[in-house]
Structures are given as structure tokens and as C-alpha cells.
Amino acid sequence: MPKRFISRFFLSLGIVFFVGILISDSFRKELANLVAPFLDPLAEALPVYQVILVLAIITASYSTLIQKFTVDTKKLKEIQKKVMEFQKEYMEATKQDNKFKLKQMEEQKAEIQQMQSEMMGMQFKPMFYTMVVTLPIFMWLYALTKSENMVITVPFSGQIHIADPVLFFPWWIVWYLLCSIAVGQIIRKLAKM
Numbered sequence: 001m002p003k004r005f006i007s008r009f010f011l012s013l014g015i016v017f018f019v020g021i022l023i024s025d026s027f028r029k030e031l032a033n034l035v036a037p038f039l040d041p042l043a044e045a046l047p048v049y050q051v052i053l054v055l056a057i058i059t060a061s062y063s064t065l066i067q068k069f070t071v072d073t074k075k076l077k078e079i080q081k082k083v084m085e086f087q088k089e090y091m092e093a094t095k096q097d098n099k100f101k102l103k104q105m106e107e108q109k110a111e112i113q114q115m116q117s118e119m120m121g122m123q124f125k126p127m128f129y130t131m132v133v134t135l136p137i138f139m140w141l142y143a144l145t146k147s148e149n150m151v152i153t154v155p156f157s158g159q160i161h162i163a164d165p166v167l168f169f170p171w172w173i174v175w176y177l178l179c180s181i182a183v184g185q186i187i188r189k190l191a192k193m
Contacts, residue, residue: 010128011129015128017031017131021139031136031139032139035140036140036143042054048172052141052179053179055141057183059130060184063126063134064187066126066129066130068191070125071123071125071126079115086105089105141172141176144162144172145163145170150163162175
């Protein structure tokens with residue numbers, strides 16, 4: 001019972017955080033203020049690109065671990081395989097205009113749709129857990145970008161503000177994503193996921 005309650009609490013909290021940042025600027029500020037006592041000393045001690053790297057390592061680590069312990073990867077892979085096989089068969093039957101095969105497959109369609117829903121649920125659940133920590137960190141980083149002195153030197157561009165766009169996104173988000181993806185892949189290999 002307590003495990004289920006804790007699970008639902010953090011799932012609900014993740015959803016509240018997600019909805020809150022979408023609709024309220026003051027909510028975003030409060031989330032940033034929530035983690036500021038922990039992250040402000042980090043920003044004072046390290047250059048901003050290193051701060052983002054450290055935060056990317058932290059978020060990639062806990063999100064990978066959450067995924068490892070909340071998703072039945074064996075079952076997820078089985079479902080993905082069945083769905084892909086069905087879709088491939090369905091496409092072939094459609095190309096060949098095999099009405100008999102298509103009629104048979106229509107009977108399986110409801111089961112496949114249920115599997116797809118289950119698969120999406122398995123993938124979304126860890127996302128809302130990770131939002132509990134990730135969104136406050138992102139809101140803090142976003143607040144940090146409002147500072148005028150957040151200028152760094154980057155290859156090919158020289159000095160830029162961390163909020164300057166790179167490929168349509170602010171530099172800090174691009175840097176965070178690159179670091180997070182790289183670290184996440186390493187952690188996934190180590191965790192044998």
C-alpha cells in the first residue's frame with residue numbers, strides 16, 4: 001500500500017508540475033526558487049557550461065534509473081515486436097489488396113491497439129516521475145538565462161549569451177540535451193538497458 005501511494009503521489013506531482021509550468025509564470029518562478037538554495041552555490045562555483053553539464057549528468061542518471069525500475073523492458077520489447085510485426089503484415093496485405101488477410105487482421109486490431117496503449121503508458125509513466133526533479137532544474141536554468149553576465153565562448157560563434165538561439169533553441173537547452181543524451185547512453189550501457 002505505501003509503495004503504491006508513493007508512486008501515485010510522485011506521478012501526480014509530476015503531472016501538476018507539467019501543467020503548472022504550462023499555465024503560470026509565477027509557478028515557473030516558484031519552481032526555480034524551490035531548487036535555488038541547492039543550485040545557486042553550484043552556479044557560483046563553476047562556469048555555466050559546467051553547471052549545465054553537471055545537471056545533465058544528474059538528470060540523465062536518475063531518469064535512466066527510474067526507467068530501469070519502473071518499466072518492464074522485456075515486456076516492452078515484446079509488445080514493440082508484436083506491434084511492428086502486425087504493422088508490417090498489415091502494410092503488405094494493403095499493398096497486395098488481400099481483402100481476406102485484411103479482414104482477419106481487423107479482428108486483431110483491437111488487441112494491437114490495446115498493446116499500443118499499454119506501451120505508451122509504460123513509456124509515459126517514468127516521464128512524469130522524472131518531471132518532479134527535471135522541471136524545477138529547467139525552471140532554475142531558465143531563470144539563470146535572464147542574467148546579463150551569462151556569456152560564454154563557443155566554437156564557431158565566439159562569445160554568446162547562453163539564451164542565444166542555436167538551431168532554433170537557446171544554447172543552454174542544446175548543450176543540456178547533448179550532454180544528457182551522451183551521459184544517458186553511457187549509463188544505459190552500464191545499467192544493461
